[in-house]
Amino acid sequence: MRARVLVVVLLLLLTGCSSGGGRDDGRITLRFQSLAWQQESVEANKELVKEWNAVHPDIQVEYVQGSWDGVHDQLLTSFEGGEAPDIIHDASDDLADFAYGGYLADLTDLLSERLKADIPRRSWETTTFGDGVYGVPFLQEPRVLVANATWLKEAGVRVPTPEKPWTWAEFRAVTEELSGDGKYGVAWPLKEPVSATLNLSLSSGGRMFHRGPDGKVEIRFDDTDAVVPRTVHEQVNTDRSAAGSTLGMGGSDTLPGFFGGRYAMVPLGFSYRQQIVQQAPKGFDWQVLPAPAGADGLAQGVSPQTLSIAEDSPHQMQAAAFIDFMLRPENMVRLALGDWMLPTGTEALRDPALRTQKHDWATGTALAAHLRSAPAQSVRGYPEWKDKIATPALQEYYSGAIGLDELRERLVEDGNLVLARYQR
Numbered sequence: 001m002r003a004r005v006l007v008v009v010l011l012l013l014l015t016g017c018s019s020g021g022g023r024d025d026g027r028i029t030l031r032f033q034s035l036a037w038q039q040e041s042v043e044a045n046k047e048l049v050k051e052w053n054a055v056h057p058d059i060q061v062e063y064v065q066g067s068w069d070g071v072h073d074q075l076l077t078s079f080e081g082g083e084a085p086d087i088i089h090d091a092s093d094d095l096a097d098f099a100y101g102g103y104l105a106d107l108t109d110l111l112s113e114r115l116k117a118d119i120p121r122r123s124w125e126t127t128t129f130g131d132g133v134y135g136v137p138f139l140q141e142p143r144v145l146v147a148n149a150t151w152l153k154e155a156g157v158r159v160p161t162p163e164k165p166w167t168w169a170e171f172r173a174v175t176e177e178l179s180g181d182g183k184y185g186v187a188w189p190l191k192e193p194v195s196a197t198l199n200l201s202l203s204s205g206g207r208m209f210h211r212g213p214d215g216k217v218e219i220r221f222d223d224t225d226a227v228v229p230r231t232v233h234e235q236v237n238t239d240r241s242a243a244g245s246t247l248g249m250g251g252s253d254t255l256p257g258f259f260g261g262r263y264a265m266v267p268l269g270f271s272y273r274q275q276i277v278q279q280a281p282k283g284f285d286w287q288v289l290p291a292p293a294g295a296d297g298l299a300q301g302v303s304p305q306t307l308s309i310a311e312d313s314p315h316q317m318q319a320a321a322f323i324d325f326m327l328r329p330e331n332m333v334r335l336a337l338g339d340w341m342l343p344t345g346t347e348a349l350r351d352p353a354l355r356t357q358k359h360d361w362a363t364g365t366a367l368a369a370h371l372r373s374a375p376a377q378s379v380r381g382y383p384e385w386k387d388k389i390a391t392p393a394l395q396e397y398y399s400g401a402i403g404l405d406e407l408r409e410r411l412v413e414d415g416n417l418v419l420a421r422y423q424r
Contacts, residue, residue: 026058028315030322033064033085035071035305036339038274044338052325059318061087072097079103079310086313087322092126092137093195093303096378099134105309106132110320115327123344125373126304135306138327141270141341142300142367143200145186145289151178151264152287162290162298162366168204168231171292175241178264187246187254187263188232193394194386196267198375199301201228204294208411209375209382216423217379219415221408227294229397230404237400247398259284267291270364271340277359288360290367298367301374304344342368381422389414 032049036042042065049063064085066074072094078084079098088104098104111133116124119137127135152159157174160166166174175185190196198208204227211217235242243263246254251268252275258266259281276286290298307326309319325331329347336343336354342364343349355362376382393410396402402410 028059028318030059030061030087030313030315030319031064031085032061032087032322033066033089035066035068035089037068038339040274040340041335041338044334048326048331048334052322059315059321061322075103079312082312084310084312086310086315086319088308088310090135090306090308091303092135092306093374093377093382095127095135095306095308096129096380096382098308099129099132100380103311104134105311105313105316106134107136107309107320108133110309110316111136112320112324115324118329118345118347120344120346122372123304126302126377127306127308129378135308136323136327137304137306137344138332139305139336139339139341140302140344140368140371142302142364142371143196143267143291144270144364144367145265145291146258146268146272146276147265147287147289148258148261148263149285149287151261155264159287160289160292162363165290165293165298168227168292168294172231172235172239172241175235175265176239179239179241183261184243184263185241186235186265186267187243187249187257188236188267188398189249189251189254190232190247190395190398191250191253192391193247193398194390195301195303195374197228197232197394200267200291201225202299202301202372202375203292203296204228205296207375209379217419219385219412219419221412224295226404226408229394229407232398233400233404236398244399247395255279265289270342273359274340288363290363298370299372300367300370302371303374303377305339305341379419381419385415385418389418 034045036045046063049061053060066089071090075084075088075090075098084103095104115136123137124133126137127133155178157177178185201208205224206227208219208221208225209217210220232242236244236247251272254263254266255275257263259279273288280286291300307323309316313319327345329345332343332345332348333351333353336348342354349365349368354365390411393407397404397407
Protein backbone atom coordinates (compact mmCIF):
# COMPACT_ATOMS: atom_id res chain seq x y z
CA MET A 1 0.00 0.00 0.00
CA ARG A 2 2.79 2.44 0.91
CA ALA A 3 4.47 1.71 -2.41
CA ARG A 4 1.28 2.56 -4.30
CA VAL A 5 0.85 5.82 -2.40
CA LEU A 6 4.49 6.75 -3.06
CA VAL A 7 4.03 6.13 -6.76
CA VAL A 8 0.92 8.32 -6.84
CA VAL A 9 2.72 11.14 -5.03
CA LEU A 10 5.64 10.98 -7.45
CA LEU A 11 3.28 11.00 -10.40
CA LEU A 12 1.58 14.09 -9.07
CA LEU A 13 4.84 15.96 -8.45
CA LEU A 14 7.10 14.94 -11.31
CA THR A 15 6.69 15.82 -14.93
CA GLY A 16 7.29 13.78 -18.04
CA CYS A 17 7.46 10.49 -16.14
CA SER A 18 4.65 8.68 -17.95
CA SER A 19 3.13 8.48 -21.34
CA GLY A 20 -0.52 7.93 -22.04
CA GLY A 21 -3.76 9.43 -23.22
CA GLY A 22 -2.59 9.07 -26.82
CA ARG A 23 -0.08 11.94 -26.57
CA ASP A 24 3.65 12.14 -27.30
CA ASP A 25 4.51 14.88 -24.76
CA GLY A 26 4.31 12.61 -21.72
CA ARG A 27 1.08 14.08 -20.44
CA ILE A 28 -1.59 11.72 -19.17
CA THR A 29 -5.22 12.48 -20.01
CA LEU A 30 -7.96 10.90 -17.92
CA ARG A 31 -11.51 10.84 -19.23
CA PHE A 32 -14.10 11.54 -16.54
CA GLN A 33 -17.71 10.80 -17.53
CA SER A 34 -20.02 12.78 -15.26
CA LEU A 35 -23.78 12.26 -15.02
CA ALA A 36 -24.38 15.58 -13.29
CA TRP A 37 -27.39 17.25 -14.87
CA GLN A 38 -28.59 20.08 -12.64
CA GLN A 39 -26.91 23.35 -13.56
CA GLU A 40 -25.38 23.86 -10.13
CA SER A 41 -24.06 20.30 -10.11
CA VAL A 42 -22.56 20.50 -13.60
CA GLU A 43 -20.84 23.75 -12.65
CA ALA A 44 -19.44 22.25 -9.44
CA ASN A 45 -18.03 19.24 -11.30
CA LYS A 46 -16.50 21.33 -14.05
CA GLU A 47 -14.96 23.73 -11.52
CA LEU A 48 -13.31 20.86 -9.66
CA VAL A 49 -11.91 19.45 -12.90
CA LYS A 50 -10.56 22.89 -13.77
CA GLU A 51 -8.96 23.25 -10.34
CA TRP A 52 -7.29 19.83 -10.64
CA ASN A 53 -5.97 20.56 -14.11
CA ALA A 54 -4.53 23.88 -12.99
CA VAL A 55 -2.15 22.20 -10.52
CA HIS A 56 -1.53 18.91 -12.36
CA PRO A 57 -0.25 19.86 -15.82
CA ASP A 58 0.97 16.31 -16.51
CA ILE A 59 -2.22 14.55 -15.38
CA GLN A 60 -5.09 16.31 -17.11
CA VAL A 61 -8.76 15.36 -16.73
CA GLU A 62 -11.15 15.65 -19.66
CA TYR A 63 -14.74 16.26 -18.58
CA VAL A 64 -17.23 14.15 -20.56
CA GLN A 65 -20.93 14.88 -20.11
CA GLY A 66 -23.01 11.73 -19.79
CA SER A 67 -26.69 11.15 -19.05
CA TRP A 68 -28.58 9.01 -16.57
CA ASP A 69 -30.90 7.97 -19.39
CA GLY A 70 -29.68 4.62 -20.68
CA VAL A 71 -26.35 4.88 -18.85
CA HIS A 72 -26.15 1.12 -18.18
CA ASP A 73 -26.35 0.19 -21.87
CA GLN A 74 -24.05 3.05 -22.83
CA LEU A 75 -21.40 1.93 -20.37
CA LEU A 76 -21.73 -1.72 -21.38
CA THR A 77 -21.15 -0.76 -25.01
CA SER A 78 -18.11 1.34 -24.09
CA PHE A 79 -16.67 -1.45 -21.93
CA GLU A 80 -17.08 -4.07 -24.62
CA GLY A 81 -15.69 -1.71 -27.25
CA GLY A 82 -12.62 -0.87 -25.18
CA GLU A 83 -13.57 2.81 -25.02
CA ALA A 84 -14.76 3.19 -21.45
CA PRO A 85 -13.88 6.43 -19.62
CA ASP A 86 -11.18 6.12 -16.97
CA ILE A 87 -13.40 7.57 -14.22
CA ILE A 88 -17.04 6.58 -14.22
CA HIS A 89 -19.93 8.34 -12.49
CA ASP A 90 -22.86 5.98 -11.83
CA ALA A 91 -25.09 4.70 -9.02
CA SER A 92 -24.37 1.78 -6.73
CA ASP A 93 -27.41 -0.23 -7.84
CA ASP A 94 -26.04 -0.24 -11.40
CA LEU A 95 -22.60 -1.62 -10.55
CA ALA A 96 -23.17 -5.31 -9.77
CA ASP A 97 -23.09 -6.63 -13.34
CA PHE A 98 -20.08 -4.46 -14.21
CA ALA A 99 -18.21 -5.51 -11.06
CA TYR A 100 -18.89 -9.23 -11.49
CA GLY A 101 -18.23 -8.91 -15.22
CA GLY A 102 -14.69 -7.64 -14.66
CA TYR A 103 -15.26 -4.21 -16.17
CA LEU A 104 -14.48 -2.19 -13.03
CA ALA A 105 -11.24 -1.98 -11.07
CA ASP A 106 -11.15 -3.20 -7.49
CA LEU A 107 -10.43 -0.02 -5.52
CA THR A 108 -9.37 -1.72 -2.28
CA ASP A 109 -5.67 -0.91 -2.67
CA LEU A 110 -6.07 2.22 -4.77
CA LEU A 111 -7.93 4.51 -2.36
CA SER A 112 -6.33 6.64 0.33
CA GLU A 113 -6.77 5.71 3.97
CA ARG A 114 -8.29 9.15 4.55
CA LEU A 115 -11.12 8.48 2.10
CA LYS A 116 -11.70 4.95 3.37
CA ALA A 117 -12.02 6.18 6.95
CA ASP A 118 -14.20 9.19 6.13
CA ILE A 119 -17.01 7.22 4.49
CA PRO A 120 -18.94 4.93 6.89
CA ARG A 121 -18.93 1.17 6.49
CA ARG A 122 -22.67 1.13 5.80
CA SER A 123 -22.01 3.26 2.70
CA TRP A 124 -19.07 1.12 1.52
CA GLU A 125 -21.40 -1.88 1.66
CA THR A 126 -23.34 -0.41 -1.27
CA THR A 127 -20.32 -0.78 -3.56
CA THR A 128 -18.82 -4.00 -2.20
CA PHE A 129 -19.32 -7.05 -4.41
CA GLY A 130 -17.69 -10.26 -3.32
CA ASP A 131 -14.30 -9.39 -1.86
CA GLY A 132 -13.81 -6.17 -3.80
CA VAL A 133 -14.88 -2.52 -3.69
CA TYR A 134 -15.88 -1.23 -7.12
CA GLY A 135 -17.04 2.32 -6.51
CA VAL A 136 -16.74 5.20 -4.08
CA PRO A 137 -20.20 6.15 -2.77
CA PHE A 138 -20.22 9.93 -2.41
CA LEU A 139 -23.76 11.35 -2.72
CA GLN A 140 -26.97 9.93 -1.29
CA GLU A 141 -30.53 11.06 -0.72
CA PRO A 142 -33.24 9.84 1.61
CA ARG A 143 -36.85 9.71 0.57
CA VAL A 144 -38.81 12.32 2.49
CA LEU A 145 -42.32 13.71 2.65
CA VAL A 146 -42.61 17.16 1.11
CA ALA A 147 -45.66 18.75 2.71
CA ASN A 148 -47.91 21.77 2.29
CA ALA A 149 -47.06 23.42 5.61
CA THR A 150 -50.13 25.66 5.60
CA TRP A 151 -52.48 22.71 5.04
CA LEU A 152 -50.94 20.71 7.90
CA LYS A 153 -51.08 23.68 10.25
CA GLU A 154 -54.72 24.42 9.48
CA ALA A 155 -55.64 20.75 9.95
CA GLY A 156 -53.97 20.71 13.36
CA VAL A 157 -52.19 17.39 12.81
CA ARG A 158 -49.00 16.55 14.65
CA VAL A 159 -46.02 17.45 12.50
CA PRO A 160 -43.37 14.71 12.63
CA THR A 161 -39.68 15.29 13.23
CA PRO A 162 -36.65 13.00 12.86
CA GLU A 163 -36.72 12.64 16.65
CA LYS A 164 -40.45 11.77 16.70
CA PRO A 165 -41.60 10.62 13.25
CA TRP A 166 -44.99 9.25 12.28
CA THR A 167 -45.47 5.51 12.34
CA TRP A 168 -46.83 3.99 9.15
CA ALA A 169 -50.22 3.58 10.84
CA GLU A 170 -50.18 7.21 11.99
CA PHE A 171 -49.20 8.35 8.52
CA ARG A 172 -52.17 6.51 7.03
CA ALA A 173 -54.51 8.04 9.59
CA VAL A 174 -53.18 11.55 8.96
CA THR A 175 -53.57 11.28 5.18
CA GLU A 176 -57.16 10.14 5.66
CA GLU A 177 -57.82 13.11 7.96
CA LEU A 178 -56.40 15.51 5.38
CA SER A 179 -58.53 14.17 2.51
CA GLY A 180 -61.91 15.22 1.21
CA ASP A 181 -63.70 17.47 -1.28
CA GLY A 182 -61.57 16.26 -4.16
CA LYS A 183 -58.32 16.72 -2.28
CA TYR A 184 -55.92 14.03 -1.14
CA GLY A 185 -53.64 13.63 1.85
CA VAL A 186 -50.85 12.18 -0.28
CA ALA A 187 -49.81 11.63 -3.89
CA TRP A 188 -47.61 8.59 -4.49
CA PRO A 189 -45.57 9.01 -7.72
CA LEU A 190 -44.85 5.34 -8.39
CA LYS A 191 -44.04 5.11 -12.07
CA GLU A 192 -40.94 3.23 -10.86
CA PRO A 193 -42.39 1.48 -7.79
CA VAL A 194 -39.73 -1.09 -6.93
CA SER A 195 -36.89 0.91 -5.39
CA ALA A 196 -39.30 3.15 -3.45
CA THR A 197 -41.09 0.11 -2.02
CA LEU A 198 -37.95 -1.84 -1.14
CA ASN A 199 -36.05 1.09 0.33
CA LEU A 200 -38.90 2.37 2.50
CA SER A 201 -39.66 -1.18 3.66
CA LEU A 202 -36.37 -1.31 5.57
CA SER A 203 -38.05 0.84 8.22
CA SER A 204 -40.52 -1.95 8.99
CA GLY A 205 -37.85 -4.65 8.90
CA GLY A 206 -38.59 -5.71 5.35
CA ARG A 207 -35.67 -7.22 3.45
CA MET A 208 -37.22 -9.47 0.78
CA PHE A 209 -33.81 -10.70 -0.45
CA HIS A 210 -32.19 -13.27 1.84
CA ARG A 211 -28.76 -14.78 1.31
CA GLY A 212 -28.28 -18.34 2.55
CA PRO A 213 -25.14 -20.08 3.88
CA ASP A 214 -24.34 -21.22 0.35
CA GLY A 215 -24.27 -17.61 -0.83
CA LYS A 216 -27.41 -17.97 -2.92
CA VAL A 217 -30.22 -15.43 -2.62
CA GLU A 218 -33.90 -16.22 -2.33
CA ILE A 219 -36.89 -13.88 -2.24
CA ARG A 220 -39.33 -13.97 0.66
CA PHE A 221 -42.30 -11.67 1.22
CA ASP A 222 -42.96 -11.64 4.95
CA ASP A 223 -45.33 -9.52 7.04
CA THR A 224 -42.55 -6.96 7.49
CA ASP A 225 -42.24 -6.64 3.71
CA ALA A 226 -45.98 -6.03 3.38
CA VAL A 227 -46.24 -2.97 5.67
CA VAL A 228 -45.37 -0.32 3.08
CA PRO A 229 -47.15 -1.89 0.07
CA ARG A 230 -50.28 -2.46 2.14
CA THR A 231 -50.24 1.14 3.37
CA VAL A 232 -50.10 2.52 -0.16
CA HIS A 233 -52.73 0.06 -1.40
CA GLU A 234 -55.14 0.96 1.38
CA GLN A 235 -54.60 4.69 0.95
CA VAL A 236 -55.45 4.43 -2.75
CA ASN A 237 -58.20 1.82 -2.74
CA THR A 238 -59.83 1.87 0.71
CA ASP A 239 -59.28 5.24 2.38
CA ARG A 240 -59.22 7.22 -0.88
CA SER A 241 -56.61 9.40 0.81
CA ALA A 242 -54.08 8.89 -2.01
CA ALA A 243 -54.70 9.89 -5.60
CA GLY A 244 -54.74 6.83 -7.85
CA SER A 245 -54.03 9.05 -10.84
CA THR A 246 -50.46 9.71 -9.63
CA LEU A 247 -49.41 6.05 -9.45
CA GLY A 248 -48.09 6.20 -13.01
CA MET A 249 -46.33 9.53 -12.53
CA GLY A 250 -42.75 10.47 -11.86
CA GLY A 251 -41.97 12.79 -8.99
CA SER A 252 -41.85 15.97 -11.08
CA ASP A 253 -45.27 15.20 -12.55
CA THR A 254 -46.93 15.59 -9.15
CA LEU A 255 -45.56 19.07 -8.42
CA PRO A 256 -48.23 21.09 -10.30
CA GLY A 257 -50.97 19.33 -8.32
CA PHE A 258 -49.01 19.80 -5.11
CA PHE A 259 -48.59 23.52 -5.74
CA GLY A 260 -52.24 23.76 -6.77
CA GLY A 261 -53.49 22.41 -3.43
CA ARG A 262 -54.65 19.00 -4.67
CA TYR A 263 -52.25 16.95 -2.49
CA ALA A 264 -51.11 17.72 1.05
CA MET A 265 -47.92 15.64 0.77
CA VAL A 266 -45.74 13.95 -1.82
CA PRO A 267 -43.04 11.35 -1.00
CA LEU A 268 -39.97 12.44 -2.97
CA GLY A 269 -36.21 12.20 -3.01
CA PHE A 270 -34.49 14.89 -0.96
CA SER A 271 -33.02 16.55 -4.07
CA TYR A 272 -36.48 17.51 -5.37
CA ARG A 273 -36.25 20.52 -3.09
CA GLN A 274 -34.37 22.33 -5.83
CA GLN A 275 -37.27 21.97 -8.26
CA ILE A 276 -39.68 23.07 -5.57
CA VAL A 277 -37.61 26.18 -4.78
CA GLN A 278 -37.50 27.03 -8.49
CA GLN A 279 -41.13 26.23 -9.37
CA ALA A 280 -43.27 26.86 -6.29
CA PRO A 281 -45.68 29.82 -6.54
CA LYS A 282 -44.73 32.90 -4.57
CA GLY A 283 -45.82 32.52 -0.96
CA PHE A 284 -46.26 28.75 -1.13
CA ASP A 285 -45.21 27.39 2.28
CA TRP A 286 -43.70 23.91 2.17
CA GLN A 287 -41.59 21.80 4.49
CA VAL A 288 -39.65 18.53 4.53
CA LEU A 289 -40.80 15.77 6.88
CA PRO A 290 -39.09 12.43 7.56
CA ALA A 291 -40.61 9.36 5.97
CA PRO A 292 -42.67 7.24 8.40
CA ALA A 293 -40.85 4.94 10.81
CA GLY A 294 -41.45 1.29 11.56
CA ALA A 295 -40.01 -1.41 13.79
CA ASP A 296 -36.51 -0.47 12.60
CA GLY A 297 -37.08 3.22 13.10
CA LEU A 298 -36.13 5.54 10.25
CA ALA A 299 -33.97 2.94 8.48
CA GLN A 300 -34.12 3.43 4.74
CA GLY A 301 -32.35 1.94 1.76
CA VAL A 302 -30.31 4.09 -0.60
CA SER A 303 -28.28 3.60 -3.75
CA PRO A 304 -25.62 6.33 -3.59
CA GLN A 305 -24.04 7.97 -6.57
CA THR A 306 -20.59 6.51 -7.15
CA LEU A 307 -17.23 7.09 -8.79
CA SER A 308 -15.51 4.02 -10.26
CA ILE A 309 -12.43 3.28 -12.34
CA ALA A 310 -12.44 1.18 -15.49
CA GLU A 311 -10.47 -2.06 -15.20
CA ASP A 312 -8.96 -1.37 -18.62
CA SER A 313 -7.73 2.09 -17.67
CA PRO A 314 -3.92 2.22 -17.93
CA HIS A 315 -3.84 5.00 -15.32
CA GLN A 316 -5.74 3.60 -12.36
CA MET A 317 -3.53 5.17 -9.70
CA GLN A 318 -3.81 8.60 -11.26
CA ALA A 319 -7.58 8.18 -11.56
CA ALA A 320 -7.74 7.23 -7.87
CA ALA A 321 -5.75 10.36 -7.01
CA PHE A 322 -8.29 12.50 -8.89
CA ILE A 323 -11.19 10.80 -7.09
CA ASP A 324 -9.45 11.47 -3.78
CA PHE A 325 -9.21 15.16 -4.75
CA MET A 326 -12.86 15.30 -5.87
CA LEU A 327 -13.97 13.82 -2.57
CA ARG A 328 -12.03 15.89 -0.11
CA PRO A 329 -14.54 17.03 2.55
CA GLU A 330 -14.78 20.60 1.27
CA ASN A 331 -15.25 19.36 -2.30
CA MET A 332 -17.80 16.77 -1.28
CA VAL A 333 -19.82 19.59 0.29
CA ARG A 334 -19.70 21.51 -2.98
CA LEU A 335 -20.94 18.48 -4.89
CA ALA A 336 -23.72 17.86 -2.35
CA LEU A 337 -24.91 21.46 -2.49
CA GLY A 338 -24.84 21.37 -6.29
CA ASP A 339 -27.04 18.26 -6.40
CA TRP A 340 -29.14 19.16 -3.33
CA MET A 341 -28.20 15.78 -1.87
CA LEU A 342 -26.28 14.53 1.16
CA PRO A 343 -22.59 13.61 1.13
CA THR A 344 -21.59 10.22 2.49
CA GLY A 345 -18.45 11.57 4.15
CA THR A 346 -18.74 12.11 7.90
CA GLU A 347 -16.61 15.26 7.88
CA ALA A 348 -18.58 16.82 5.03
CA LEU A 349 -21.85 16.09 6.83
CA ARG A 350 -20.66 18.29 9.70
CA ASP A 351 -20.40 21.34 7.47
CA PRO A 352 -22.73 24.15 8.65
CA ALA A 353 -23.96 24.67 5.08
CA LEU A 354 -25.66 21.25 5.27
CA ARG A 355 -27.19 21.83 8.69
CA THR A 356 -29.09 25.04 8.07
CA GLN A 357 -32.86 25.31 8.48
CA LYS A 358 -33.10 26.99 5.07
CA HIS A 359 -34.72 24.61 2.60
CA ASP A 360 -34.75 22.04 5.45
CA TRP A 361 -31.16 20.90 4.93
CA ALA A 362 -31.02 20.04 8.63
CA THR A 363 -33.93 17.60 8.35
CA GLY A 364 -32.17 15.63 5.63
CA THR A 365 -28.83 15.64 7.44
CA ALA A 366 -30.55 14.24 10.53
CA LEU A 367 -31.61 11.22 8.46
CA ALA A 368 -28.13 10.40 7.15
CA ALA A 369 -27.24 8.03 9.98
CA HIS A 370 -30.33 5.91 9.21
CA LEU A 371 -29.49 5.27 5.54
CA ARG A 372 -28.54 1.72 4.62
CA SER A 373 -27.58 -0.23 1.54
CA ALA A 374 -30.60 -0.84 -0.66
CA PRO A 375 -31.80 -4.46 -0.23
CA ALA A 376 -30.96 -5.66 -3.74
CA GLN A 377 -27.62 -3.92 -4.27
CA SER A 378 -25.54 -7.03 -4.93
CA VAL A 379 -28.24 -9.43 -6.18
CA ARG A 380 -27.51 -10.74 -9.64
CA GLY A 381 -30.67 -10.92 -11.69
CA TYR A 382 -32.27 -8.06 -9.80
CA PRO A 383 -32.68 -5.84 -12.90
CA GLU A 384 -34.63 -8.58 -14.70
CA TRP A 385 -36.73 -9.31 -11.60
CA LYS A 386 -37.46 -5.62 -11.19
CA ASP A 387 -38.44 -5.01 -14.81
CA LYS A 388 -40.29 -8.23 -15.66
CA ILE A 389 -41.77 -9.29 -12.31
CA ALA A 390 -41.82 -6.67 -9.58
CA THR A 391 -42.71 -3.52 -11.51
CA PRO A 392 -45.89 -4.84 -13.16
CA ALA A 393 -46.91 -6.77 -10.03
CA LEU A 394 -46.59 -3.74 -7.74
CA GLN A 395 -48.30 -1.48 -10.24
CA GLU A 396 -51.27 -3.84 -10.41
CA TYR A 397 -51.40 -4.22 -6.64
CA TYR A 398 -51.27 -0.50 -5.97
CA SER A 399 -54.03 0.15 -8.50
CA GLY A 400 -56.24 -2.51 -6.89
CA ALA A 401 -56.16 -4.92 -9.83
CA ILE A 402 -54.70 -7.76 -7.72
CA GLY A 403 -54.63 -8.58 -4.02
CA LEU A 404 -51.79 -9.12 -1.58
CA ASP A 405 -51.72 -12.91 -2.00
CA GLU A 406 -51.24 -12.67 -5.75
CA LEU A 407 -48.62 -9.96 -5.28
CA ARG A 408 -46.70 -12.25 -2.91
CA GLU A 409 -46.96 -15.20 -5.29
CA ARG A 410 -45.63 -13.25 -8.26
CA LEU A 411 -42.81 -11.53 -6.38
CA VAL A 412 -41.65 -14.74 -4.70
CA GLU A 413 -42.41 -17.69 -6.95
CA ASP A 414 -41.86 -16.00 -10.29
CA GLY A 415 -39.01 -13.96 -8.83
CA ASN A 416 -37.06 -16.91 -7.50
CA LEU A 417 -37.25 -18.58 -10.91
CA VAL A 418 -35.54 -15.50 -12.36
CA LEU A 419 -32.82 -15.41 -9.69
CA ALA A 420 -32.16 -19.13 -10.03
CA ARG A 421 -30.94 -18.65 -13.60
CA TYR A 422 -28.24 -16.27 -12.35
CA GLN A 423 -27.11 -18.53 -9.48
CA ARG A 424 -26.43 -21.84 -11.18
